[in-house]
Amino acid sequence: MSAGTAAGGGAGRSGPTLALVGATGAVGTIMLSLLAERPDPWGEIRLIASPRSAGKLLPLRGGQAEVQALRPEAFDGVDIAMFDVPDEVSAEWGPIAAARGATVVDNSGAFRMNPDVPLVVPEINAEAAAQRPLGIIANPNCTTMSMIVAVGALHRVFGLRGLFVASYQAASGAGQAGIDTLYAQLAALGANPAPLGQVAGDVRKAVGEDQFGPFPAPLALNVVPFAGSLKDGGWTSEELKVRNESRKILGLPGLLVSATCVRVPVVTTHSVAVHAHFSEPVTAEAAREVLSTAPGVAVLDDPGAGVFPTPSDVVGTDPTWVGRIRVSPDDPRELALFLCGDNLRKGAALNTLQIAEMLAAAG
């Protein structure tokens, strides 16, 4: 192995060995950026991906590291293995990594609702990570994540009773294919303004019936009220994730959560409109104070001065951004919020790495 490819080797480093499974994917790419930005408590860092990516060189620790093929032996000596791969790959390989002695931090949906797998957001339920009988810890879905840090902070003070959520989800939530599809559709539409009395199906025709990529309808100049797969009662997998994961993270198994998940033509950063019902009366001032001091939350809330979060203004940053904080004039227990969070950072890579860092610090 040349000096140039030994960047992850950890020679002379005493920390735990970290593996990143799915190093070449969209979330893996963001993870490599985060590893370069954040404190480095790690010994060896091992990059793992599918066999077809083996041998590829990726940036690490100021040099380059060679990607190893995913195989059981790749986990030998690994203390913490972060998985950023599709559900079925995690389902198969997570237990293999755990059996080889690694603590697995998994960003897929494979284990999130398994009662023997903690679902962890460090700012909210760090203590849950201690009980992990399978050696696996799960990372929440990016849409749940876009609100849960802020909502969890409010819950501690005001007691959450119910959540109505409408999402504005970015194309990159469907991976690089989602981004590529959005740009291809925008290019196909060109910059020609639509006629005022636009005709139904114009965008569909211009984009091309078979050019929807991972989405079930055109996304450019459109919004698509369907993400994930269809489940019981007409709900989507994405909407049920928001419900079930919120309940598990907050430790509120009976919480009423009703979500509508909608894809919007934004590249990266999910937004959510949240209407939350609390057991205690809330004022906007009190909510703002709780959120201002909550770890992982940043408040942007002076709408008269044009200050509120938008995806393009917060993308590439770590916090959950909160604005439009207001209380219903009809019920002082009803709070409305608008939140934005980078779905590839806190919504995926960052929270996974935070869990890994927490495990490393605990020894």
Added chain:
Amino acid sequence: MSAGTAAGGGAGRSGPTLALVGATGAVGTIMLSLLAERPDPWGEIRLIASPRSAGKLLPLRGGQAEVQALRPEAFDGVDIAMFDVPDEVSAEWGPIAAARGATVVDNSGAFRMNPDVPLVVPEINAEAAAQRPLGIIANPNCTTMSMIVAVGALHRVFGLRGLFVASYQAASGAGQAGIDTLYAQLAALGANPAPLGQVAGDVRKAVGEDQFGPFPAPLALNVVPFAGSLKDGGWTSEELKVRNESRKILGLPGLLVSATCVRVPVVTTHSVAVHAHFSEPVTAEAAREVLSTAPGVAVLDDPGAGVFPTPSDVVGTDPTWVGRIRVSPDDPRELALFLCGDNLRKGAALNTLQIAEMLAAAG
């Protein structure tokens, strides 16, 4: 007046005289299309606009009609005057037209919450139009309109108790300037894909700080959680309109309505995610049946087959389109819906014209 400009003259026609004030605007343009498409019960049709548009020729009745300048005498002999102009113009000129004997149907926000002005959606509260002591009838805001026909039909059967609304509002809700701004921003951004780890503010910089048009932030590749102006308690005028107008149209002065209004990069057609709470238990089947037979509503609800409404698939059509109809697994009185409606047609011009047609039919 030449034959070519006499198209609105009504010679030989016996119906009521109709005036369209704001004939050259975005909504006025759609109104001219509707007048061409729909049955024509009218005598003379008079096109009126600001003095700077006077003399302009617009398409009417297969020919062209000359725009008259807005002045008191323009309303002499007018039976019904439809106003599609800014609030302040309606506030000044609506009473003048009414004093000259016209029944005014106003699409601005000037009179909607006036207790002496009925706020009418023909499918929901046609009977309210009969009591109009000021000679003025108001047309609801386009965002309220995007859901109220469907929600009103459900209310009749299941008894509405509360509404949580998140909107996905099109650029044309801010008029032609909104459309022009969106396209100019898309052109400025070009079709160059953003880097995966996109940086906050990139869109803002590419679009140009002073190129936001009628919006308070970039709209291309973004969503903007602010529409209208700032009111008490951090709510926007648009959000309070959804609350106050829904209450008035449905005759439910105490209805809990909490709305978050968000602009999205769509040209025309507003969408809303609605979570409605009823006093009676609801099933998705029962809701679908009510909506399928409700006037002005069309159901598109087979999400497993990719069937749900999206803006680009319904723009240019008349109904309120409803899909994603589902009941909370936690509470059988909680119904979730996704709705789309053309904000320039039913959301503005069409409802105004329907009211005028109703008045014409009543004689």
